[in-house]
Amino acid sequence: MQAELTRDLGNYFWSFAFAGPVAAVLAIAAALAVKSLPALFFSGLALAGFAFVIFACHAVRTPDPEVDLEEVEARYLLGTIIVAVGLGGIVASVLGQNSPFFAQALAVMVALATLGAANGAGPGRPLIALVQFPAISLPIGIALIRFWPAPWGVGAGAGVLVFGLLCVSMARSGYAAHTELLLAREAQAAERQRLDTAVQTLSQAITILDAATRVVAMNSSAMALLGVKPLDPANPPTFAELLADAPNLQTAATNRAEFLGHATMLVNLRQPFNAALHLNDNRVVDLECQPVPGGGWVTVMRDSTGEHNAIAELNREIRRCPVTGLPNRRAFMEELDQRLLKGSNFALMIVDLDGFKQVNDRYGHAMGDRVITRVGFRLRTADPGLFASRMGGDEFAILAESDDVEGALALARVLIDAVDQPARFGDAEIQVGAAVGVAMSPDNGQIGEDLLRAADLALLSAKGHPGSHICLFTPDLKLLSARNAGVESRVRSALRAGNIDVAYQPLVDLETGTVVALEALARWLPDGGEPVAPAEMVRIAEARGLIGTLRRLVLEQAAAVVAGLPGPMNLWINASVHDLRLPGMVDEVLAELQVVGLPPHRLALEVTETALMTDEDACRSNIERLIKLGVGVAMDDFGAGFSSLDRLRRLPINALKISGSLLSGAPGQAMAADIFRVAASLGHSMDLMLVAEGVESREELELARAAGIHRVQGFALSPPVPASQIPEAIASAEAAANTGLQLRAAS
Secondary structure, eight states: HHHHHHGGGGGGHHHHHHHHHHHHHHHHHHHHTOOOHHHHHHHHHHHHHHHHHHHHHHHHOOOTSSOOOOHHHHHHHHHHHHHHHHHHHHHHHHHHTTOOHHHHHHHHHHHHHHHHHHHHSSOOOOOHHHHIIIIIIHHHHHHHHHSSOOTHHHHHHHHHHHHHHHHHHHHHHHHHHHHHHHHHHHHHHHHHHHHHHHHHHSSSSSEEEEETTTTEEEEEEHHHHHHHOOOOOTSBHHHHHHHHHHHGGOOHHHHHHHHHHHHHHHHTOOOEEEEEEEEETTTTTEEEEEOOOOOOOEEEEOOOHHHHHHHHHHHTTBBHHHHHHHOHHHHHHHHHHHHHTTOOEEEEEEEEEEEEHHHHHHOOHHHHHHHHHHHHHHHHHHHTTTTTEETTEEEEEEEEEEHHHHHHHHHHHHHHHHHOOOOTTTTTOOOOOEEEEEEEEEETTTHHHHHHHHHHHHHHEEHHHHSEEEOOOOHHHHHHHHHHHHHHHHHHHHHHHHOOOEEEEEEETTTTTEEEEEEEEEEEEOSSSOOOOOHHHHHHHHTTTOOOHHHHHHHHHHHHHHHHSSSEEEEEEEOEEEEEEHHHHHHHHHHHHHTTOOGGGEEEEEEEHHHHHHHHHHHHHHHHHHHTTTTTTEEEEESSSOHHHHHHHHHHOOEEEEEEHTTGGGGEEEHHHHHHHHHHHHHHHTTOOEEEEEOOSSSHHHHHTTTOSSOOSTTTOOOOOOOGGGHHHHHHHHHHHHHHHHHHHOO
């Protein structure tokens, strides 16, 4: 603080340089006027003191670090004391002699003026004021009281003494105020230094702005980030000027101009804001500006290139299938929407693999992923202009530039051929097929979801055909889909309401010629709309998880009907694989049988081989438990699909129901008849009960009998009938069977 006081003396150099010599010259003039040697001596002394003061003030005018401030302060103090003694001596000498009043007044005024100036101005020190009072004020006051006539001398002397005391008080007050100001300035400087130090040590780029957005402080990280040099503290730029001249932002002019426009508006509103600046080297800087209470701003700049790259990579990843590396459904929909906005003509193809589930079941999901990846690669490279994506599961979507249907269908055939090629993975050779649904833009849809729906409908139609098939969307498919949706809604409503009827078809024992069982078949109760075929009803029930409800409705009705018939009549019903794999299915069946009093050994369940192919292991435990309880389990439609002798050997069944497709027309075709006999012989070798379904003529009945079939059913014996017509159906079936026996015996 004392150093600041000393350096502050430089501000008074010119004042002392002019006023000091003038005061000294006037004092000398007064001394010469009275011809007093003591006055001349004290005048010279005052002049020497002024010289000390002036040189002390001059020494601190420039911020020279080599200047000894303590020596300057001592020189200044010495000079002021000498001046005070000299002026006091001059006045006392002049007043002590009988000198002219003008000389006395001049000497007094010079002394008092110097006293006031020295003590009332900024550089005044309390010590100097205390020295000046006895050196100037006290001698002048005493001399005036002694040598001037009363009462003027007494008044003037008292006034001088009071003025001297006031000068002392003013010096003390001024010194205290000046000291407080210096202390506050010093504290502010220390705070500024701490702030600068803190800002400089931060790794983040920090810039502090004042209320006018001029740069107050800026650390080295910010300078390095923007490529700017240290700022001139005397003339700092505004933040906008700083960014405009920053070398590292020169190629980002558009981005910078847009940011500055937004920033100006937000600064005026005193609102915090964020922005992203792009540097010349493609780095990205996140800029955050926060207002400071009371005015000003703090800006933080952070190199977020890594984060932006990570976000960009994440955006790419969420649009990419992790297995195949192809674009996923999200990316596909974005690409589809962009092409539709352009109004270009193109084809959308949905490819669904055929037989892929069997790959997963046999080789595991790891192998399935490898197959999916291989198929994706083949689809992507089948044609250079394709945009191929994986929609999920074993379904792919393809976008291809195409102006005509023929070209799209030809490309779809190329895709199928690419998928159909066998692929070898180690020792395993795997081959899958594909179905393709094709939709054309803009004819089949100008909105992404509509066009995709059209391709899905075409795919659904293609999957309805055996093998690899291509289907082009037509408006009829949309009408058919709407019709199917309506039928599905009706079937679900009927199942939930229990509005399902049951028809019964007799099974005749060929050895006795009597009906020993009735097969219960679900039938649609008319609801005023279009009739629904049984097969379609079962399909919908399976697809919607209502097959258990359908089985319960059929079993409840049929078990009660069969239990009420005379004799040990058995009941055969169809069971779905979806129903057989449910944990509580067996208990439900037993409970329903117990309600009507039908023993378990009088019930038989028919399960298709194709159904068992999809979930054999899940069904096995329920089948084994049913057989232990005496319930018969028959493989239905044997020979109609991909019959597997190995599966037939493994399954715990006790009956084999040969498909009517093997018997139809067989009597007139030697090879067909031989195939039917082979199927029957296979059942005999496994000691299974054999049932032939679909008997529609006497010739077919006789072929079944000759092949050793145990039981038969079909329209030649009796069609399915309602419960009220069961007695007539039994009589008709037995009559037809016995007639066949008589004819055989007569021949």
